[in-house]
Amino acid sequence: MSSKAKPLMFSGKTIDVLWDSRLCIHVSECGQAAGDLFVGGRKPWCQPDLSDTDEAKQIVERCPSGALAYRDKAGGPAEAAPAENTVFVACNGPLFVHGDLHIDGVDPTAQPGLQFRAALCRCGASKNKPFCDNSHEEIDFKDYGAVGERGEGAAGSGGALQITPLKDGSLLCKGNLSVHAATGRLAWQGTTVALCRCGASKNKPFCDGSHKNIGFKSD
Numbered sequence: 001m002s003s004k005a006k007p008l009m010f011s012g013k014t015i016d017v018l019w020d021s022r023l024c025i026h027v028s029e030c031g032q033a034a035g036d037l038f039v040g041g042r043k044p045w046c047q048p049d050l051s052d053t054d055e056a057k058q059i060v061e062r063c064p065s066g067a068l069a070y071r072d073k074a075g076g077p078a079e080a081a082p083a084e085n086t087v088f089v090a091c092n093g094p095l096f097v098h099g100d101l102h103i104d105g106v107d108p109t110a111q112p113g114l115q116f117r118a119a120l121c122r123c124g125a126s127k128n129k130p131f132c133d134n135s136h137e138e139i140d141f142k143d144y145g146a147v148g149e150r151g152e153g154a155a156g157s158g159g160a161l162q163i164t165p166l167k168d169g170s171l172l173c174k175g176n177l178s179v180h181a182a183t184g185r186l187a188w189q190g191t192t193v194a195l196c197r198c199g200a201s202k203n204k205p206f207c208d209g210s211h212k213n214i215g216f217k218s219d
Contacts, residue, residue, distance in 0.1 A: 006110070007069070012048025015056050016071040019046065020111055024067035025094070025119055025134050033059045064096045065132070066113030081116055084157040084178060087195070089145040089205045091182040094132035095120040095171070095195060103130070103163045120163075120171060124199035129218055130165040143204050145182025151190040168218050170194040170207035179205065 007018040017037075030038040030046075037051035037059055048056055053076065060068045061079055072078060085099030097118045108115045119132040123141035126133045135141075161175035172194050179188035194207040198216035201208045210216075 010044055010046040010048055012056075012073075014053045014072070014074045014076075015048050016073060017046050017048050017056065017060060018069045018071070018112065020067045020069075020113065022067075022128060023065045023111070023113065023119070023131055025065050025132050027064055027119075029062040029064065030059060030068060033062065035059070061116075063113065064098070064117055065119040066111065066115075066117040069111075069113040079112075079116055081158065085159070085161040085176055087173075087177065087179045087205070088184075089122075089143075089147060089180065089182050091145045092142055093122075093136055095122050095205060097161075097163070099161045099177075100159060100175075101163060102160055104165060118163075120195075120197065122195070122197050122199065122205060124197060124216055130163075130171060130197060141199060143199075145205075147179055147181040147185075147187035147205060148203070149188055149206060151179070151188035151193070154189050155191045165197070165218060166194075168216055169211050171197050 005022060007020040010017045031040050035051050037056050038046050057070055060070045081100035082098060088096040090096060097120060101115055101118060103114055106114045120130050121132045123136035123139060125135035125139045155176045157176055159176050161173060161177060164172040166172055174192050176191055178186055181187045195205050196207045198211035198214060200210035200214045
């Protein structure tokens with residue numbers, strides 16, 4: 001991901017909304033939201049002054065990829081990390097991570113949304129690794145998001161979650177974490193886990209070393 005590109009800013013009287021096209025995978029949590037903050041086909045498609053400030057914040061924080069963020073110009077509260085760090089395994093899609101995120105290689109001043117929300121590639125084909133770019137659709141990646149392991153047991157819920165994309169390997173997560181299956185079921189809890197990002201593990205969403213067998217390259 002180029003560090004030179006900058007998010008596009010939509011400026012309002014009380015709040016600015018930032019959109020990072022490099023991270024957007026068009027889940028449409030913003031576009032489907034009620035109200036006039038985001039309207040597809042309109043120019044500009046985001047108009048902060050057409051929404052209440054608190055409503056705008058709430059809608060921005062729905063964005064699961066971290067592509068959206070905001071700056072409160074009136075001195076109101078900034079986005080805060082949730083009380084629990086979670087990973088939701090999307091059916092045939094990415095890992096949606098929400099929490100107090102510390103992703104190696106990410107500058108939070110340049111990409112503020114990634115401090116709390118990220119969509120991480122697990123099919124192995126993204127051209128924007130470690131982030132999803134919807135390549136799973138192009139390669140017809142299939143995994144319905146079942147989770148078979150239970151983990152090491154309950155481990156606190158929040159605090160810093162360090163995510164390290166290992167070179168040519170897995171996503172190493174260290175910190176309190178809960179993993180939810182695509183059905184929404186809380187499936188795994190623990191403090192250290194390696195998640196598959198090559199698409200080949202037979203124990204998805206966990207790494208089983210298959211990246212070595214297929215010659216997965218993270219760059």
